[in-house]
Amino acid sequence: MLECAWFDTDKIFIDGEWIEPLSKNYMELENPSDGETIGEIARGSDSDIGAAVEAARDALAGPWGRVPADERGRILIRISRLVEKRSKELSRLEAIDVGKPIDQAIADANALARYMEFYGGAADKIAGQTLPFKQGYTVYTLREPHGVTAHIIPWNYPMQIIGRSVGAALAAGNACVLKPSEEACLTALAFADIARTAGLPNGALAVVPGLGEEAGAALAFHGGVSHISFTGSLEVGRKIQSTAAQNVVPVTLELGGKSPQIVFSDADLKAALPFLVGAGIQNAGQTCSASSRILVEESLYEELLDLLVSRYSQLAAGPALKNLDLGPLISRRQRKIVDSYLDKGDDLEIAARGTIVPDAPKRGHYVEPTLFAKTAPDHVLAQEEVFGPVQNLIPFRDEDEAVSIANGTGYGLVAGVWTRDGARQLRLARKIDAGQVYINNYGAGGGIELPFGGIGKSGHGREKGFEALYGFTRLKTVAAHHG
Numbered sequence: 001m002l003e004c005a006w007f008d009t010d011k012i013f014i015d016g017e018w019i020e021p022l023s024k025n026y027m028e029l030e031n032p033s034d035g036e037t038i039g040e041i042a043r044g045s046d047s048d049i050g051a052a053v054e055a056a057r058d059a060l061a062g063p064w065g066r067v068p069a070d071e072r073g074r075i076l077i078r079i080s081r082l083v084e085k086r087s088k089e090l091s092r093l094e095a096i097d098v099g100k101p102i103d104q105a106i107a108d109a110n111a112l113a114r115y116m117e118f119y120g121g122a123a124d125k126i127a128g129q130t131l132p133f134k135q136g137y138t139v140y141t142l143r144e145p146h147g148v149t150a151h152i153i154p155w156n157y158p159m160q161i162i163g164r165s166v167g168a169a170l171a172a173g174n175a176c177v178l179k180p181s182e183e184a185c186l187t188a189l190a191f192a193d194i195a196r197t198a199g200l201p202n203g204a205l206a207v208v209p210g211l212g213e214e215a216g217a218a219l220a221f222h223g224g225v226s227h228i229s230f231t232g233s234l235e236v237g238r239k240i241q242s243t244a245a246q247n248v249v250p251v252t253l254e255l256g257g258k259s260p261q262i263v264f265s266d267a268d269l270k271a272a273l274p275f276l277v278g279a280g281i282q283n284a285g286q287t288c289s290a291s292s293r294i295l296v297e298e299s300l301y302e303e304l305l306d307l308l309v310s311r312y313s314q315l316a317a318g319p320a321l322k323n324l325d326l327g328p329l330i331s332r333r334q335r336k337i338v339d340s341y342l343d344k345g346d347d348l349e350i351a352a353r354g355t356i357v358p359d360a361p362k363r364g365h366y367v368e369p370t371l372f373a374k375t376a377p378d379h380v381l382a383q384e385e386v387f388g389p390v391q392n393l394i395p396f397r398d399e400d401e402a403v404s405i406a407n408g409t410g411y412g413l414v415a416g417v418w419t420r421d422g423a424r425q426l427r428l429a430r431k432i433d434a435g436q437v438y439i440n441n442y443g444a445g446g447g448i449e450l451p452f453g454g455i456g457k458s459g460h461g462r463e464k465g466f467e468a469l470y471g472f473t474r475l476k477t478v479a480a481h482h483g
């Protein structure tokens with residue numbers, strides 16, 4: 001069992017207080033590295049969500065609504081400093097809860113601190129415009145907070161997603177109700193304690209763990225919520241969007257992907273190799289922007305295959321705290337999903353496979369990272385998001401075919417292009433349908449400053465960077481006629 005001296009893992013955080021769930025219902029939280037129970041967490045109900053939204057509305061009408069932008073920024077910076085101070089504890093919690101190698105968890109804690117710093121610095125720089133208009137008018141725009149914003153997040157990168165979504169929403173002056181995933185919510189609760197310690201006024205943030213169909217659905221449907229930021233699966237994203245339509249509120253959907261990296265024959269393979277593999281297996285492939293498709297120009301196929309096989313032979317999966325290349329998958333359910341996709345690859349040749357360390361606990365949810373050779377672009381494994389450490393090599397003849405394969409899944413989150421040809425780099429950056437295109441790199445180390453989001457089945461709206469602040473504000477135009 002996990003001992004947490006500085007916050008209550010089995011409580012709900014509403015109006016600056018740790019309280020028991022009104023339902024008095026609890027759920028078990030599992031350590032995916034060994035299948036053991038970590039502890040109990042609250043199973044928030046619609047009544048808890050109702051109380052959280054009410055407290056958030058009161059905060060907006062009261063102390064939080066009166067905090068000026070510069071002071072909001074200072075509070076976020078204080079949160080950032082506290083996250084840095086507690087980064088060791090936070091990353092340990094995230095590693096145990098999510099099963100991610102401890103170095104990745106440390107990177108996630110650092111990212112959370114950096115998001116709060118970035119949005120803290122931006123809080124007093126969110127400005128409207130004055131607009132030239134007819135004689136006798138002064139016209140300007142105001143950027144106002146939406147009000148209560150709902151944040152429904154997944155289990156794969158809790159700290160990073162809290163940083164980019166709650167950080168930006170608070171900076172813009174909203175009050176946030178956060179519903180973390182039932183499969184990983186410890187750092188969300190820890191974040192609430194940090195925010196309180198940093199002086200965030202009561203009610204400006206609530207954290208209500210619970211099941212998706214209960215607490216999540218209640219939050220998305222609550223009439224007091226003015227904006228929904230959802231990060232998760234396509235299936236649930238569709239439900240959230242139709243719920244948002246009922247209440248006519250804006251929604252940001254950060255969904256899945258089938259992101260390609262395209263490798264041309266003139267690419268710097270030495271530079272590309274760590275990204276080609278790393279972006280596929282990071283967080284055991286449970287990353288929205290995972291690069292699950294490697295598109296390779298036919299003439300380079302054998303050479304790249306050899307390099308990938310050699311890299312895969314060194315990959316090892318094991319317990320999060322052992323800090324190997326991969327940890328376990330989040331749950332038995334996720335393991336079943338990934339296994340079923342591996343079965344669907346029966347007609348393909350397995351080009352390479354990593355290993356699971358022999359002393360990995362039997363009840364942990366481990367899977368060997370797997371690279372499939374020559375895969376047709378319309379194969380189910382080249383079309384659907386697996387959300388596990390599975391990559392497919394897809395050969396292409398020329399640039400046009402590469403673009404058509406890259407754009408051929410309906411998803412469009414991230415893409416990477418590896419080529420030394422400058423004109424081709426610029427052409428592909430325009431032709432590829434994705435929210436982010438990386439040239440001769442992939443992911444830019446997380447890119448807190450860089451707007452991020454999808455097109456098509458990957459969602460819509462942008463988080464990260466300054467752009468997120470526009471999404472968390474509503475624009476009002478004021479036209480004054482003074483003659």
Ligand code: NAD
Pocket residue numbers: 152153154155156157179180181182210211212213215216217218220231232233234236237239240253254255256257287288289385387413454458459
């Ligand atoms: P999920 O959709 O199952 O759950 C996400 C969140 O939604 C959880 O908090 C869950 O409790 C809640 N939820 C579930 N059903 C709900 C309902 N009916 N109403 C309201 N809330 C509900 O996703 P997951 O399995 O936790 O995460 C994996 C998915 O998230 C993958 O598809 C991945 O690509 C995506 N993801 C996207 C991004 C991005 O930025 N684009 C980032 C991380 C993960």
